[in-house]
Amino acid sequence: MxxxxxxxxxxxxxxxxxxxxxxxxxxxxxxxxxxxxxxxxxxxxxxxxxxxxxxxxxxxxxxxxxxxxxxxxxxxxxxxxxxxxxxxxxxxxxxxxxxxxxxxxxxxxxxxxxxxxxxxxxxxxxxxxxxxxxxxxxxxxxxxxxxxxxxxxxxxxxxxxxxxxxxxxxxxxxxxxFVWVRSDAREKLPYLTKEKARRIKSELESAHEGVVDSPRIFSKIEWLRERWDSQLKPKDGVPIFDCRTELGIEQDSIEDWVTAFETAFKGED
Missing domain, CATH: 3.30.70.1230 (Nucleotide cyclase, GGDEF domain)
Structure with missing residues (x-):
């Protein structure tokens, strides 16, 4: 040794x-x-x-x-x-x-x-x-x-x-x-609390709006924002709160529109 x-x-x-x-x-x-x-x-x-x-x-x-x-x-x-x-x-x-x-x-x-x-x-x-x-x-x-x-x-x-x-x-x-979104969200005192998630959401939104002269940094914030939104979307009641950024909320509307479109034209050639 x-x-x-x-x-x-x-x-x-x-x-x-x-x-x-x-x-x-x-x-x-x-x-x-x-x-x-x-x-x-x-x-x-x-x-x-x-x-x-x-x-x-x-x-x-x-x-x-x-x-x-x-x-x-x-x-x-x-x-x-x-x-x-x-x-x-x-x-x-x-x-x-x-x-x-x-x-x-x-x-x-x-x-x-x-x-x-x-x-x-x-x-x-x-x-x-x-x-x-x-x-x-x-x-x-x-x-x-x-x-x-x-x-x-x-x-x-x-x-x-x-x-x-x-x-x-x-x-x-x-x-x-964001492991606690899935694995710790049902605990009485999860580390990622709603208050902490709201503060993170606010900081992500602020950074996204504030970076106007650096495409390189902007792309990294955009990547992190998308990562955050994908994990904070409630699924089967976990997490019990929704603290996604505006991008994540808007994505719901897009998904709803796509689902409605596919349903309306289902079975048509």
Whole structure:
């Protein structure tokens, strides 16, 4: 066994559009964007400084490591199916907590070797996670590299991944951050509450309206808005509330029109 490297499941995350947010905050140091950035970085900093027994209270064997710098955070845990499944929940909570204040994140996941040191982590698995974030994820999602997909397929059960991971239209596997819409919505105290969902909806709408000079950023917000709407649409009473954006509500009208059209012409050549 190496004295320097060890096998870990790794996540690299950063804030989408951080540079533009900093420039906007600099123009008004006491304004909304400066406060928003400070709040987001505090969330990331707190997670970066947290002990494993706090982040994973039910998993004493997580050996959780984290290192935050600027708008980025690197996290790693032991490559155990149970611990990695709990890590997905931690990442989903982080995604929702930041969306609530209008901050979107992107990340990459990998499985492999990293250094044993906590202070300055390095290793091929960190390089892979960074490259997945910067080259594969593209949209505001936490994408899985090939090594992460292989680990999950080999080690995890259906219960540990079915409601936590999704394969997107481009073939990339990523975290499903709105897991509580399906799996936790019937609990008495779901993490994605109606109040939190309303705030996220408001931030998505505001970002969609506010991005007028960056087609690249606009396409990412549009992607996230569509993802949000697809999961927040009530189905069989889950969730018990509807906090989709206007795009999602409008989609209902389109679907109703298509259904009515198909019904009216059913059976005709």
């Amino acid at each position: 190496s004295e320097i490297l060890k096998e870990r499941f790794v996540v690299f995350i950063d804030i989408l559009g951080f540079g533009a947010m900093v420039r906007q905050a600099a123009r008004d140091p006491d304004g909304d964007m400066a406060n928003r950035l400070a709040a987001a970085l505090k969330v990331i900093e707190d997670l970066g400084q947290s002990r494993g027994d706090i982040v994973f209270p039910s998993k004493s064997n997580s050996d959780f490591h984290s290192h935050a710098f600027s708008d980025c955070i690197v996290m790693s845990v032991v490559p155990s199916a149970e611990v990695v499944a709990e890590l997905f929940v931690v990442l989903a909570k982080l995604t929702l907590d930041l969306m609530k204040i209008g901050v979107w994140i992107r990340g990459g996941m990998s499985h492999g070797l990293i250094s044993k040191t906590r202070t300055t982590p390095w290793g091929p698995a960190i390089v892979e996670a960074y490259e997945v974030e910067s080259k594969l994820a593209i949209n505001p999602r936490i994408a899985m590299g090939k090594s992460a997909v292989e680990f999950v397929n080999r080690a995890a059960t259906g219960v540990q991944k079915d409601d936590r991971l999704v394969r997107d239209d481009d073939g990339v596997w990523s975290l499903e951050p």
